[in-house]
Amino acid sequence: MEMEEFVEQARSIINDGNLTFHQRKHYLAALAENSLPYPEIGPEAAEALNKGIVSDLYEGHAPYRPRYLLPDYELALAQGSEHLELEPPHTIDEALNFLLILYTQVPSITGFPVFLGDIDSLLLPYAEGVSDAALRAKLRLFWIALDRILPDGFVHANIGPQDNRVVRAILDIERELLQIVPNLSLKVHPDLTSDSLLLDAIETVFTTAKPHFVNHPMMVEDLGTGYGIVSCYNSLKKGGGSHTMVRLNLKEAAVAHSGSIDDFIDATLPFYASLNAEVMASRIRYLVEDARFFEHDFLAREGLVRLDRFSAMFGVYGLAEAVNILMEHEGLDARYGDGGAADELSYRIIGRIRAFVDDCPMPYSEGGGGRSLLHSQSGIDSDVNVTAGTRIPIGTEPETFQHISTVTPHHRHFDAGVSDIFHIDDTVRDNPEAVVDMIRGAFATGMREFTFNVDSNDFVRITGYLVRKSELARFQEGGERHASTVFAAGSVANSHVTERTTKRVLIREHSPRPAQ
Amino acid sequence: MSTVLGLLNNTIAFSSVDGPGNRFVVFLQGCNFNCVTCHNPYTITRCTDCGLCVGPCPEHALSIEDGPLIVLDTGACTLCDVCIEVCPEDSTPLARVVTVRDLIEEIRAVAPFISGITVSGGEATQQPEFVADLFSTLKADPHLAHLTTFVDSNGAAPVEVWKRLADVMDGAMVDLKALDPATHLRLTARENDQVLASIEYLAQHDLLYEVRLLIVPGYNDDTQTVLRTAEWLSSVDPSMRIKLIGYRAHGVRPEALHIPEATGELLEHLETILREHGFDQIAVT
Structure with missing residues (x-):
């Protein structure tokens, strides 16, 4: 970067009245980092990065902290922290105070902690002897502090799979406060998670669009019992994390491809996947060997994160466009999500990517068995005309059952997470048991995780009659069914919340650069 | 599984408005009513x-x-x-002719996601043998037997039809378009004697899931009418579940477009009347 450009960018950040002090500082740090040369990569990888076929999500040129850290909060509470000069807590007040302090010291790509722990099971031992009313009051203040101290939409807490007093209090507080922070995931087990807890969570979805639902047994099978859901639905090992995420733009790979579908699968796809992996490996080496994060940071020194629990995320996005482009090349009138040949191709593509990731060694990635973990990446604000991850494009989704059936076969491949959103009619508010059925069914048939978006739509089946497609089309002529932007995987609560807090709460990962 | 064929209009994999939980819904073709307010008039005739x-x-x-x-x-x-x-x-x-086997295979794919199935229409009880076959085949299948079987009906079926279904049906939602025979005739072009008998029979046999009252302004929305309806329903089963549905113009034939839609205030008023008669399970849509 030329000095003149650097100065100009620094000044525009400093003078940007739309940014808070902390936001300006974050972007200034990124600007300084990016004045350094990029970690060493070959010319083909550099070109792919430059063309946007491979994207590093603007993580920066000189990684000095892992993208995501999932500190072992259980261990921290048990042993206290020498660095923070904190004794192990004994009461609920001490525990909440301890965690709040520790959270502020957990780095990530955004500067905010992306993981707050399995918050209900962390706090349950300290809730003994505390009345329900006192517990709720204390948690409520804690919840407000989280939102005000950590104003980033991807600060993420986990709850479940067991029912307990803490999780019930949290859901109740969520419905009262309607905060963006923290993002929330409920781990669901077919036997341990009761219908009653699910119904409480579903009522919370109706109010706040949270929590996200996670297939606990499937996650445990891939990552072991010590896993967490962080940031924008990334699943990683607790006590570890992800060094980096570099994502492959499948759409651009398809645009760059000429030749048959078989050629794409056998040659083009592995070629760009290897460039994606090359960028990842180089970034990891810089972080571990040059910036030497794991030698310096107190979280590593005190054993709260361990290098051998780390891996990195191989991201993919733009599957829908890739499939449709390849179908057009073949002269076929099939589109991703329509139940035909396009869907079959989508399974081949993701299957091939997973095979590549399985066979591609990654440095310092023992947490993934020496390889990276595959993630279906849900996009950042600069993505235009490319669909998040492996989703079916908004507005072209088939009805819910076919939608679920189409995307489910992809889910087993994404051990580092996948976010699909299912739109359901407002009428479920009167029949939340229907949502319990859908969740149970989705997980029984191999879905890993998902979010519900309840459509507040004037045109819904009230009861006992059919709605014709032609009628629906006439009704929708005024606009898209999902006119409201589906932002941050549906994690932002209903309208008034976003209006109230847009300026204070950012989603830094979603907007890695200041507005251009 | 017999060889009885069904005449099907359509199916819906997921419905949250046709009984408890998430349900697979079968819409059969053909109805013995000809309601002024019908939302799906193309399902009436073969x-x-x-x-x-x-x-x-x-x-x-x-x-x-x-x-x-x-x-x-x-x-x-x-x-x-x-x-x-x-x-x-x-x-x-x-509309297409289907076998029970066709529908069972469709249901099998959806089964992990649903509490049960509902047969609607058209009018489900116009094809009683097909419905009975479908339900008994479900109940005999070890992987599907847990699914509950419901019928959404206009109630205009002889009691023999309900007796035929009783062993394999878990519940029925029945419309009561009007208690007064003359109003019923105006609204549906049919008498309501079978409807009333159906509601009584189903309630006596613990098969009445819900009675649905469609409120049509100018026909059955005045206080006296609803009072009499509440009294009659209460005499049948004072704890029954009632769904109060406001008439909406969407999908109706042009000759019904002059009927005003039911307002929220009207439905609220009528709900109060029902509650004063002791009904506490009332859904309003």
Whole structure:
């Protein structure tokens, strides 16, 4: 970067009245980092990065902290922290105070902690002897502090799979406060998670669009019992994390491809996947060997994160466009999500990517068995005309059952997470048991995780009659069914919340650069 | 599984408005009522294969050359509904003949996601043997037996039909369009004696899931009418579940468009009357 450009960018950040002090500082740090040369990569990888076929999500040129850290909060509470000069807590007040302090010291790509722990099971031992009313009051203040101290939409807490007093209090507080922070995931087990807890969570979805639902047994099978859901639905090992995420733009790979579908699968796809992996490996080496994060940071020194629990995320996005482009090349009138040949191709593509990731060694990635973990990446604000991850494009989704059936076969491949959103009619508010059925069914048939978006739509089946497609089309002529932007995987609560807090709460990962 | 065939209008994989939990819904073709307010008038009559819809179909998906019956090319059909609009019979060429086995396979795919199935219409009780077969086949299948079986009915069926279904049906939702016979006739073109008998029979046998009251302004929305209805329902079963549905104009035939839609205030008022009669399970939509 030329000095003149650097100065100009620094000044525009400093003078940007739309940014808070902390936001300006974050972007200034990124600007300084990016004045350094990029970690060493070959010319083909550099070109792919430059063309946007491979994207590093603007993580920066000189990684000095892992993208995501999932500190072992259980261990921290048990042993206290020498660095923070904190004794192990004994009461609920001490525990909440301890965690709040520790959270502020957990780095990530955004500067905010992306993981707050399995918050209900962390706090349950300290809730003994505390009345329900006192517990709720204390948690409520804690919840407000989280939102005000950590104003980033991807600060993420986990709850479940067991029912307990803490999780019930949290859901109740969520419905009262309607905060963006923290993002929330409920781990669901077919036997341990009761219908009653699910119904409480579903009522919370109706109010706040949270929590996200996670297939606990499937996650445990891939990552072991010590896993967490962080940031924008990334699943990683607790006590570890992800060094980096570099994502492959499948759409651009398809645009760059000429030749048959078989050629794409056998040659083009592995070629760009290897460039994606090359960028990842180089970034990891810089972080571990040059910036030497794991030698310096107190979280590593005190054993709260361990290098051998780390891996990195191989991201993919733009599957829908890739499939449709390849179908057009073949002269076929099939589109991703329509139940035909396009869907079959989508399974081949993701299957091939997973095979590549399985066979591609990654440095310092023992947490993934020496390889990276595959993630279906849900996009950042600069993505235009490319669909998040492996989703079916908004507005072209088939009805819910076919939608679920189409995307489910992809889910087993994404051990580092996948976010699909299912739109359901407002009428479920009167029949939340229907949502319990859908969740149970989705997980029984191999879905890993998902979010519900309840459509507040004037045109819904009230009861006992059919709605014709032609009628629906006439009704929708005024606009898209999902006119409201589906932002941050549906994690932002209903309208008034976003209006109230847009300026204070950012989603830094979603907007890695200041507005251009 | 027998060889009885069903005439099907359509199915819906997920419905949250046709009984408890998430349900697979079967809409059969053909109804013995002809309601002024019908939202799906194209489900009333069986297709007579008159062929009037063949020419207007913009996708050329319909043909009748090879025989007396209309043939549909499902690949070409875009569900534009031109055929329904030109049909002089309140029918559709898209209804299809299905076997119980066809439906069972569709249900099997959806089974992990649902609490049960609901057969609606048209009028489900117009094809009682098919419904009985479908339900008994479900109940006999070890992987599907847990699914509950419901019928959504206009109630105009002889008690013998309910007796036939009783062993394999878990519940029925029954419409009561009007308690007063004359109003009922105006609204549906049929008497309501069978409807009242059905509600009584189903309640006595613990098979009445819900009674649905469609409130149509100018027909059955005055306080006295609803008071009398509440009294009668209370005499049948004071703890029954009631769904109060406000009339909406969407999907109705042009001759019904002059009827005003039921307002929220009206429904609230009528709900209060029902609650004062001791009903506490009332859904309003």
